[in-house]
Amino acid sequence: MKYLTSTEVRTLELTANTIRQSIIEMLSEAGSGHTAGPLGMADIFTLLYFAILKHDPKNPEWEERDRLVLSNGHICPVLYATLAHAGYFSVDELLTLRKFGSRLQGHPHKEVLPGIETSSGPLGSGLSQAIGMALAERMDNPYSSKYFYCLTGDGELNEGQIWEAALLAGKEQLHNLIVIVDRNGIQIDGYTKDVMPLEPLAEKFAAFNFDVQEVDGHSMRALNDAIGKAQAVYSQPSLIIAHTIASKGVDVFERDFRWHGNPPGKGPEDRVAKGQQAAVALEKLRTLAGTIQAQDIS
Amino acid sequence: MFASHLQPNLTPEGVERKANRVGYGEGLLEAGTRDERVVALCCDLTESTKTDAFAKAFPKRFVQVGVAEQNLASVASGMAAMGKIPFIASYATFSPGRNWEQIRTTIAYNNSNVKIVGAHAGISVGPDGATHQMTEDIAIMRAMPNMVVIAPADIHEARKVALAAAKYDGPVYFRLGRSDTPVVTTAASPFEIGKGEIMYTKNASHATSVGIVVTGSLLFNALMAAKELETQGIGATVLHLATIKPLDTEAVRALAEGHDALVTVEEHQKIGGLGSAVAEFLSEVRPTKIVRVGIDDVFGQSGEPDELVAHYGMDVPAIIAAATKALE
Numbered sequence: 001m002k003y004l005t006s007t008e009v010r011t012l013e014l015t016a017n018t019i020r021q022s023i024i025e026m027l028s029e030a031g032s033g034h035t036a037g038p039l040g041m042a043d044i045f046t047l048l049y050f051a052i053l054k055h056d057p058k059n060p061e062w063e064e065r066d067r068l069v070l071s072n073g074h075i076c077p078v079l080y081a082t083l084a085h086a087g088y089f090s091v092d093e094l095l096t097l098r099k100f101g102s103r104l105q106g107h108p109h110k111e112v113l114p115g116i117e118t119s120s121g122p123l124g125s126g127l128s129q130a131i132g133m134a135l136a137e138r139m140d141n142p143y144s145s146k147y148f149y150c151l152t153g154d155g156e157l158n159e160g161q162i163w164e165a166a167l168l169a170g171k172e173q174l175h176n177l178i179v180i181v182d183r184n185g186i187q188i189d190g191y192t193k194d195v196m197p198l199e200p201l202a203e204k205f206a207a208f209n210f211d212v213q214e215v216d217g218h219s220m221r222a223l224n225d226a227i228g229k230a231q232a233v234y235s236q237p238s239l240i241i242a243h244t245i246a247s248k249g250v251d252v253f254e255r256d257f258r259w260h261g262n263p264p265g266k267g268p269e270d271r272v273a274k275g276q277q278a279a280v281a282l283e284k285l286r287t288l289a290g291t292i293q294a295q296d297i298s
Numbered sequence: 299m300f301a302s303h304l305q306p307n308l309t310p311e312g313v314e315r316k317a318n319r320v321g322y323g324e325g326l327l328e329a330g331t332r333d334e335r336v337v338a339l340c341c342d343l344t345e346s347t348k349t350d351a352f353a354k355a356f357p358k359r360f361v362q363v364g365v366a367e368q369n370l371a372s373v374a375s376g377m378a379a380m381g382k383i384p385f386i387a388s389y390a391t392f393s394p395g396r397n398w399e400q401i402r403t404t405i406a407y408n409n410s411n412v413k414i415v416g417a418h419a420g421i422s423v424g425p426d427g428a429t430h431q432m433t434e435d436i437a438i439m440r441a442m443p444n445m446v447v448i449a450p451a452d453i454h455e456a457r458k459v460a461l462a463a464a465k466y467d468g469p470v471y472f473r474l475g476r477s478d479t480p481v482v483t484t485a486a487s488p489f490e491i492g493k494g495e496i497m498y499t500k501n502a503s504h505a506t507s508v509g510i511v512v513t514g515s516l517l518f519n520a521l522m523a524a525k526e527l528e529t530q531g532i533g534a535t536v537l538h539l540a541t542i543k544p545l546d547t548e549a550v551r552a553l554a555e556g557h558d559a560l561v562t563v564e565e566h567q568k569i570g571g572l573g574s575a576v577a578e579f580l581s582e583v584r585p586t587k588i589v590r591v592g593i594d595d596v597f598g599q600s601g602e603p604d605e606l607v608a609h610y611g612m613d614v615p616a617i618i619a620a621a622t623k624a625l626e
Binding site: 168 | 358359361363368369371372373375376377378380381384399400407409
């Protein structure tokens, strides 16, 4: 793990801000897709792809790369935007999201876009796949330094397969496995506490033999520290509950589950009229008026 | 006339009976010996699915997933993404029955090199009853893009299927039965993914003839029916399609062109199985009278394998009756 200087934190936060702007632009152009999750996960994706992962955008199939499995495929706008800004493909291509013939499918398709480790969308299967990758790696190289990251939503934890997978990860003591849960507290039908309560979540995964941490999902330093600690756990899989704010960065969209599955232009109108939603979001991001984070920026 | 490479004693009294899952176990062990990328995963059914020999020989390449078929499919997908050739085995009602979507998204859509082994397929599972008699697997698997679907006839063919699946780059599903079934083929019988084999050739002197297309463990019944039809003065040819998808369209078309009508035979629902695949193809290129032998849109029940096969209309008399009907 590498300590982040103030300058590096500031650069990462600005990159995350750029990625958020791309998310708004691509969703607005697509006319459909998910907003809350991608905006909320922009900081985590930025930290992973710009400071943590061993990877090579010019050689996406590099054998020694760390693997990142996105389990909740519906937040792919943040994955696509991050990959583009990291150099996997052109930023211009982001505007093809969800269009006919695009490599940027509505949910990720491994076979067509570089940098995608698996196709996902149906919830709950990413953790199993990351476990399979980690198991395969351990068969070949017990002293491997590759890490296998799995990003999941919190609503996704309703799926039974997650808990099947958690049992196996605990049994196999997969120390190279690091799961990050996007704990934004919302899902399509409402707040997770109403749809299907998850708490005590940390205790649940601890009971499945995971090392569990809880962090502020918008603090680059806190996230970096947590991932560093997870990398230093040698007898258990790790799980980081990242407390995020849905739609983070655009204050007029934040914390509202109605932004889960709608793009700017089709979201709830009580705070911003549909026709103004994309422009307002971009303005908030450009001026940082819509963000309550970024102590290093302020 | 029987194909020359088949067993010599193909009579109800003389034929040997063995479980085709045993052949799978031998083939898997052999594939694992030849290629160290081969790994096996199982859901608490290691002995029953005959994955146990591999697990004993290569404990580090075996993963016991527990009773969790959804996890089974996706863990295998992850292993294949790292270059492994995973074989996943459970009962067909559970895999691909319970985990169909995980197979669809994480294996087929990813074009992942995973081999799905559905044991205890068909009605001949016997006393366990309908919950464990998988009679819809061919239908649900052949509808899935990228998926190869195979039903080996017997112990020898099951071994060859396991070996061929390990060499084939991409998703493969194959089904195995539970009970001892007639050993029809030999080690010398040819098997190639996607290629049908003529197992019985009609006597050309008969004025009318029927082509019987069969898959899996009912091959013996189809052969016995063909032999009996010949004695009744009806020419009969048996085409065994171990591979249901991709369909050997050339062989099916040639059979249709060379006979007055066709009968299809499978230990599966009539809906969506081999009979459907043959009918779909021929209806577009050479409309042919086809009578399907299979299960008629009902669930099974407990019983002995042979009595269930007879009760649900897949025994030798049922095939002969179907041929007679097809030729009406």
